[in-house]
Amino acid sequence: MTExxxxxxxxxxxxxSIIALESKDLxxxxxxxxxxxxxxSVIFLILRAPDIAIVQVVIEIxxxxxxIRVTISRDIHIIGDTREFLPFAMNLVLLxxxxxxxxxxxxxxxxxxxxxxxxALPYLSRGLTDTGAANIVTSVILDYRAYDTLGEATILFAxxxxxxxxxxxxxxxx
Numbered sequence: 001m002t003e004x005x006x007x008x009x010x011x012x013x014x015x016x017s018i019i020a021l022e023s024k025d026l027x028x029x030x031x032x033x034x035x036x037x038x039x040x041s042v043i044f045l046i047l048r049a050p051d052i053a054i055v056q057v058v059i060e061i062x063x064x065x066x067x068i069r070v071t072i073s074r075d076i077h078i079i080g081d082t083r084e085f086l087p088f089a090m091n092l093v094l095l096x097x098x099x100x101x102x103x104x105x106x107x108x109x110x111x112x113x114x115x116x117x118x119x120a121l122p123y124l125s126r127g128l129t130d131t132g133a134a135n136i137v138t139s140v141i142l143d144y145r146a147y148d149t150l151g152e153a154t155i156l157f158a159x160x161x162x163x164x165x166x167x168x169x170x171x172x173x174x
Contacts, residue, residue, distance in 0.1 A: 002046055002108075005046055005101050005104060005105060006043055006046055006047075008097065008101055009039050009042060009043050009046075009098075009101055010043075012035075012039055012094060012097065012098060013036045013039050013040065015094070016032045016033070016035045016036040016039070017032070017033075017036055019032040020032035020033045020036070026071050027068070027071050027072065030064065030067045030068055030071050033067070034060060034063075034064040034067075035098075037056065037059075037060035037063070037064075038057070038060055039098065040056055041053045041056040041057045041060065042098075042101065042102045042105055044056060045102075045105045045106065045109070046105045046108075048109070051152070055152050055155060055156070058156065058159075059155060059156070059159050062159045062160065062162075062163050063159065065163065066162065066163050066166050066167070069166070069167065070166065123136065123139075123140050123144060124136060127139045127140065130143070131143040131144075
C-alpha cells in the first residue's frame with residue numbers, strides 16, 4: 001500500500017512539474033511548483049521522516065511567499081473570464097487524490113508514544129553514557145545527528161535570509 005501511495009504522489013509530482021514548465025501564466029507555474037513541494041513533504045511523512053517533512057513544509061511556505069510576491073509584482077495582466085469546466089474538474093480530481101493519499105499517510109502513522117523506529121532503542125539505552133547529556137532529545141539532535149541538524153538549520157537560515165533580502169529590496173523600491 002505504501003508503494004502505491006508513493007507512486008501515486010510521484011506521478012502527481014511529475015504532472016505538477018510538467019504543468020509548471022508548460023504553463024503560460026507565471027502565477028500558475030509558481031502554484032504548481034508549490035504543489036510539487038507539498039507532495040514531497042507527504043512522501044517524507046509516508047517514509048516516516050517527519051523532521052524532514054517539517055523542514056520541507058517550512059521551506060516550501062517561505063519559497064511560495066517569496067515567489068508569489070515577486071510574481072504578482074512582475075506579472076500584472078488582466079485576467080478575462082476563462083471559466084472552463086475541464087481544467088476545474090481536473091484540478092478537483094487531483095486535489096481529491098492528493099488529500100486521500102495525505103489522509104491515509106497520516107492515518108497510518110504510529111500512535112504517539114509508540115516506538116516507530118528500531119534506531120530509537122540504542123539511542124535511549126546508550127544516550128546518557130555515550131554523550132553525557134541528561135536530556136535524550138538534546139543528545140540525539142546535537143550528538144548523534146549533528147550534521148543532519150546543522151544541514152536543516154543551514155537550509156532554514158538560507159531561506160529566511162533570502163526572504164528578507166527579496167522583501168527588503170522590494171520594500172525599498174516601493
